[in-house]
Amino acid sequence: MSHPAVELDGIWKRFPGVIANAGASLTVRPGTVHAVLGENGAGKTTLMNCLAGVYRPDEGAVRVHGVEQRFSAPADAIAAGIGMVHQEFRLVDTFTVAENVVLGAAPRVVSQRAIAGEVADLAQRFGFEADPARPVWQLSMGERQRVEILKALWRNAQVLILDEPTAVLTPQEAVEFGNVLRRMVEDGRAVIFISHKLDEVTSFCDEATVLRWGETVAAGVAIADVDVTELAALMVGEVEAAPSPDRMTEPGDVAMSVKDLTVDDARGLVAVDDVSLEVRAGEIVGIAGVAGNGQRALTDAIAGLESPRTGAISVMGIDVSDAPPQKRFAAGLAYVPEDRLGVGLAPKLPVAENAVMRAYRTLRRGPLLSWRAAREYSEQIVERFEVKVGRMDLPLASLSGGNLQRLLLGRELTSGPDVIVASQPTRGLDVAGVRAIQRLLLEQRDGGTAVLMVSEDLDELLSLADRILVMVEGRIVGEFDAHSATRTEIGEAMMGAPS
Ligand SMILES: Nc1ncnc2c1ncn2[C@@H]1O[C@H](COP(=O)(O)OP(=O)(O)O)[C@@H](O)[C@H]1O
Numbered sequence: 064m065s066h067p068a069v070e071l072d073g074i075w076k077r078f079p080g081v082i083a084n085a086g087a088s089l090t091v092r093p094g095t096v097h098a099v100l101g102e103n104g105a106g107k108t109t110l111m112n113c114l115a116g117v118y119r120p121d122e123g124a125v126r127v128h129g130v131e132q133r134f135s136a137p138a139d140a141i142a143a144g145i146g147m148v149h150q151e152f153r154l155v156d157t158f159t160v161a162e163n164v165v166l167g168a169a170p171r172v173v174s175q176r177a178i179a180g181e182v183a184d185l186a187q188r189f190g191f192e193a194d195p196a197r198p199v200w201q202l203s204m205g206e207r208q209r210v211e212i213l214k215a216l217w218r219n220a221q222v223l224i225l226d227e228p229t230a231v232l233t234p235q236e237a238v239e240f241g242n243v244l245r246r247m248v249e250d251g252r253a254v255i256f257i258s259h260k261l262d263e264v265t266s267f268c269d270e271a272t273v274l275r276w277g278e279t280v281a282a283g284v285a286i287a288d289v290d291v292t293e294l295a296a297l298m299v300g301e302v303e304a305a306p307s308p309d310r311m312t313e314p315g316d317v318a319m320s321v322k323d324l325t326v327d328d329a330r331g332l333v334a335v336d337d338v339s340l341e342v343r344a345g346e347i348v349g350i351a352g353v354a355g356n357g358q359r360a361l362t363d364a365i366a367g368l369e370s371p372r373t374g375a376i377s378v379m380g381i382d383v384s385d386a387p388p389q390k391r392f393a394a395g396l397a398y399v400p401e402d403r404l405g406v407g408l409a410p411k412l413p414v415a416e417n418a419v420m421r422a423y424r425t426l427r428r429g430p431l432l433s434w435r436a437a438r439e440y441s442e443q444i445v446e447r448f449e450v451k452v453g454r455m456d457l458p459l460a461s462l463s464g465g466n467l468q469r470l471l472l473g474r475e476l477t478s479g480p481d482v483i484v485a486s487q488p489t490r491g492l493d494v495a496g497v498r499a500i501q502r503l504l505l506e507q508r509d510g511g512t513a514v515l516m517v518s519e520d521l522d523e524l525l526s527l528a529d530r531i532l533v534m535v536e537g538r539i540v541g542e543f544d545a546h547s548a549t550r551t552e553i554g555e556a557m558m559g560a561p562s
């Protein structure tokens with residue numbers, strides 16, 4: 064009998080204050096696509112980093128094709144035939160596709176032309192297109208991902224680990240990607256496919272292993288035999304039901320409008336291209352799109368953190384086009400940025416100070432902040448939004464992702480905004496966290512707040528939003544009624560198909 068391609072046996076990995084893997088196991092057979100499923104924070108990436116030589120497990124065994132391995136660096140794992148495509152790509156923007164593919168591999172005495180030819184052949188063999196001569200900065204996220212995969216295949220990876228690869232793809236690209244996966248395992252390679260999307264797992268994968276809280280709760284389940292709802296239950300354990308988006312009120316007057324907005328990015332390229340949109344009181348408008356299509360520049364410009372080249376923005380009838388962020392907040396805007404620790408929260412300051420940051424004015428007694436009022440105010444936020452904190456005077460950075468997000472949303476919502484702009488408000492949270500944030504947003508909507516919400520999760524937008532705008536390369540290319548639109552229609556628009 065042939066050995067499994069990979070056997071991870073009782074892997075433990077601890078970080079300060081967190082056990083990421085608590086005796087997790089995984090067995091992957093050659094010639095199969097094996098799904099590793101689990102909620103955010105379940106320990107999937109850490110387990111794969113233990114296999115790819117990024118981390119050394121505290122305990123447990125790693126065997127590759129039957130041979131026990133103790134990798135001390137990624138290079139050791141690569142030499143043993145393990146290739147990993149990380150969630151954040153590690154490419155050199157100014158190099159071409161071919162240069163990136165061969166970068167760091169053992170040098171050989173052949174011409175650039177010959178290498179480019181080999182890279183193109185390799186791509187073709189696995190059924191995807193890649194122009195070896197194009198510089199990486201010109202590529203979409205999907206194309207960059209292919210370069211990362213080629214890089215691993217070029218090093219002759221026999222086990223290919225793909226960490227949430229479809230997160231940067233449109234639904235249609237994800238389907239094509241499934242075909243590429245099937246082709247990769249035809250000649251005996253093994254692919255480990257990390258995802259939390261069950262439909263992808265059932266259509267691309269042969270077997271699945273489910274992680275929860277760092278443990279393996281189901282191992283090597285044959286997809287053909289399994290009930291999908293069972294897998295879902297294994298993944299999330301017990302959770303409360305999704306909030307019902309049924310509305311109590313009809314949308315009212317326009318609360319925020321953006322007109323002919325154009326924003327350049329740091330390189331002087333157009334990030335937002337002549338965008339106009341309106342959000343009404345009591346309405347949730349969703350912005351759908353693959354990451355990196357200008358969503359961030361749009362929300363940053365609305366919040367006043369980015370200066371547009373042209374265009375007008377108004378909040379509750381007040382023109383704030385040239386106003387600094389504080390004036391926009393005073394006009395009724397609240398902003399939940401994508402980068403929570405960048406502009407939203409200050410990681411080194413205590414939890415309490417982060418909580419009161421937006422209320423300094425109201426909490427002032429004369430020239431000084433009233434500390435007693437500030438403490439009461441921040442304790443209210445923590446209680447009402449169920450932020451789990453040890454002590455209010457600890458630095459903010461001690462909170463987990465879900466609690467950071469609750470604190471940030473809590474702080475913004477407590478300011479009683481008329482308009483909320485929220486960028487990826489549920490990204491990176493576990494199911495309970497996602498549900499809590501979604502419920503808060505629906506409550507705000509029912510209370511008459513206008514919500515503009517950017518999300519890469521189409522299902523989330525379809526269930527929460529009233530209208531969905533699709534953003535591609537900085538432009539709004541389609542508008543859909545979220546109650547009647549289908550995933551396919553929106554997916555096509557996300558790919559840039561005319562709607
Ligand atoms: N380098 C690290 N330092 C500290 N904690 C970490 C580190 N990497 C992951 N963790 C923590 O370990 C847990 C598992 O994370 P991860 O393996 O990334 O999960 P998943 O990929 O399933 O979302 C999380 O609580 C995460 O915050």
Ligand SMILES: [Mg+2]
Nearest residue numbers: 107108109226
């Ligand atoms: Mg991960």
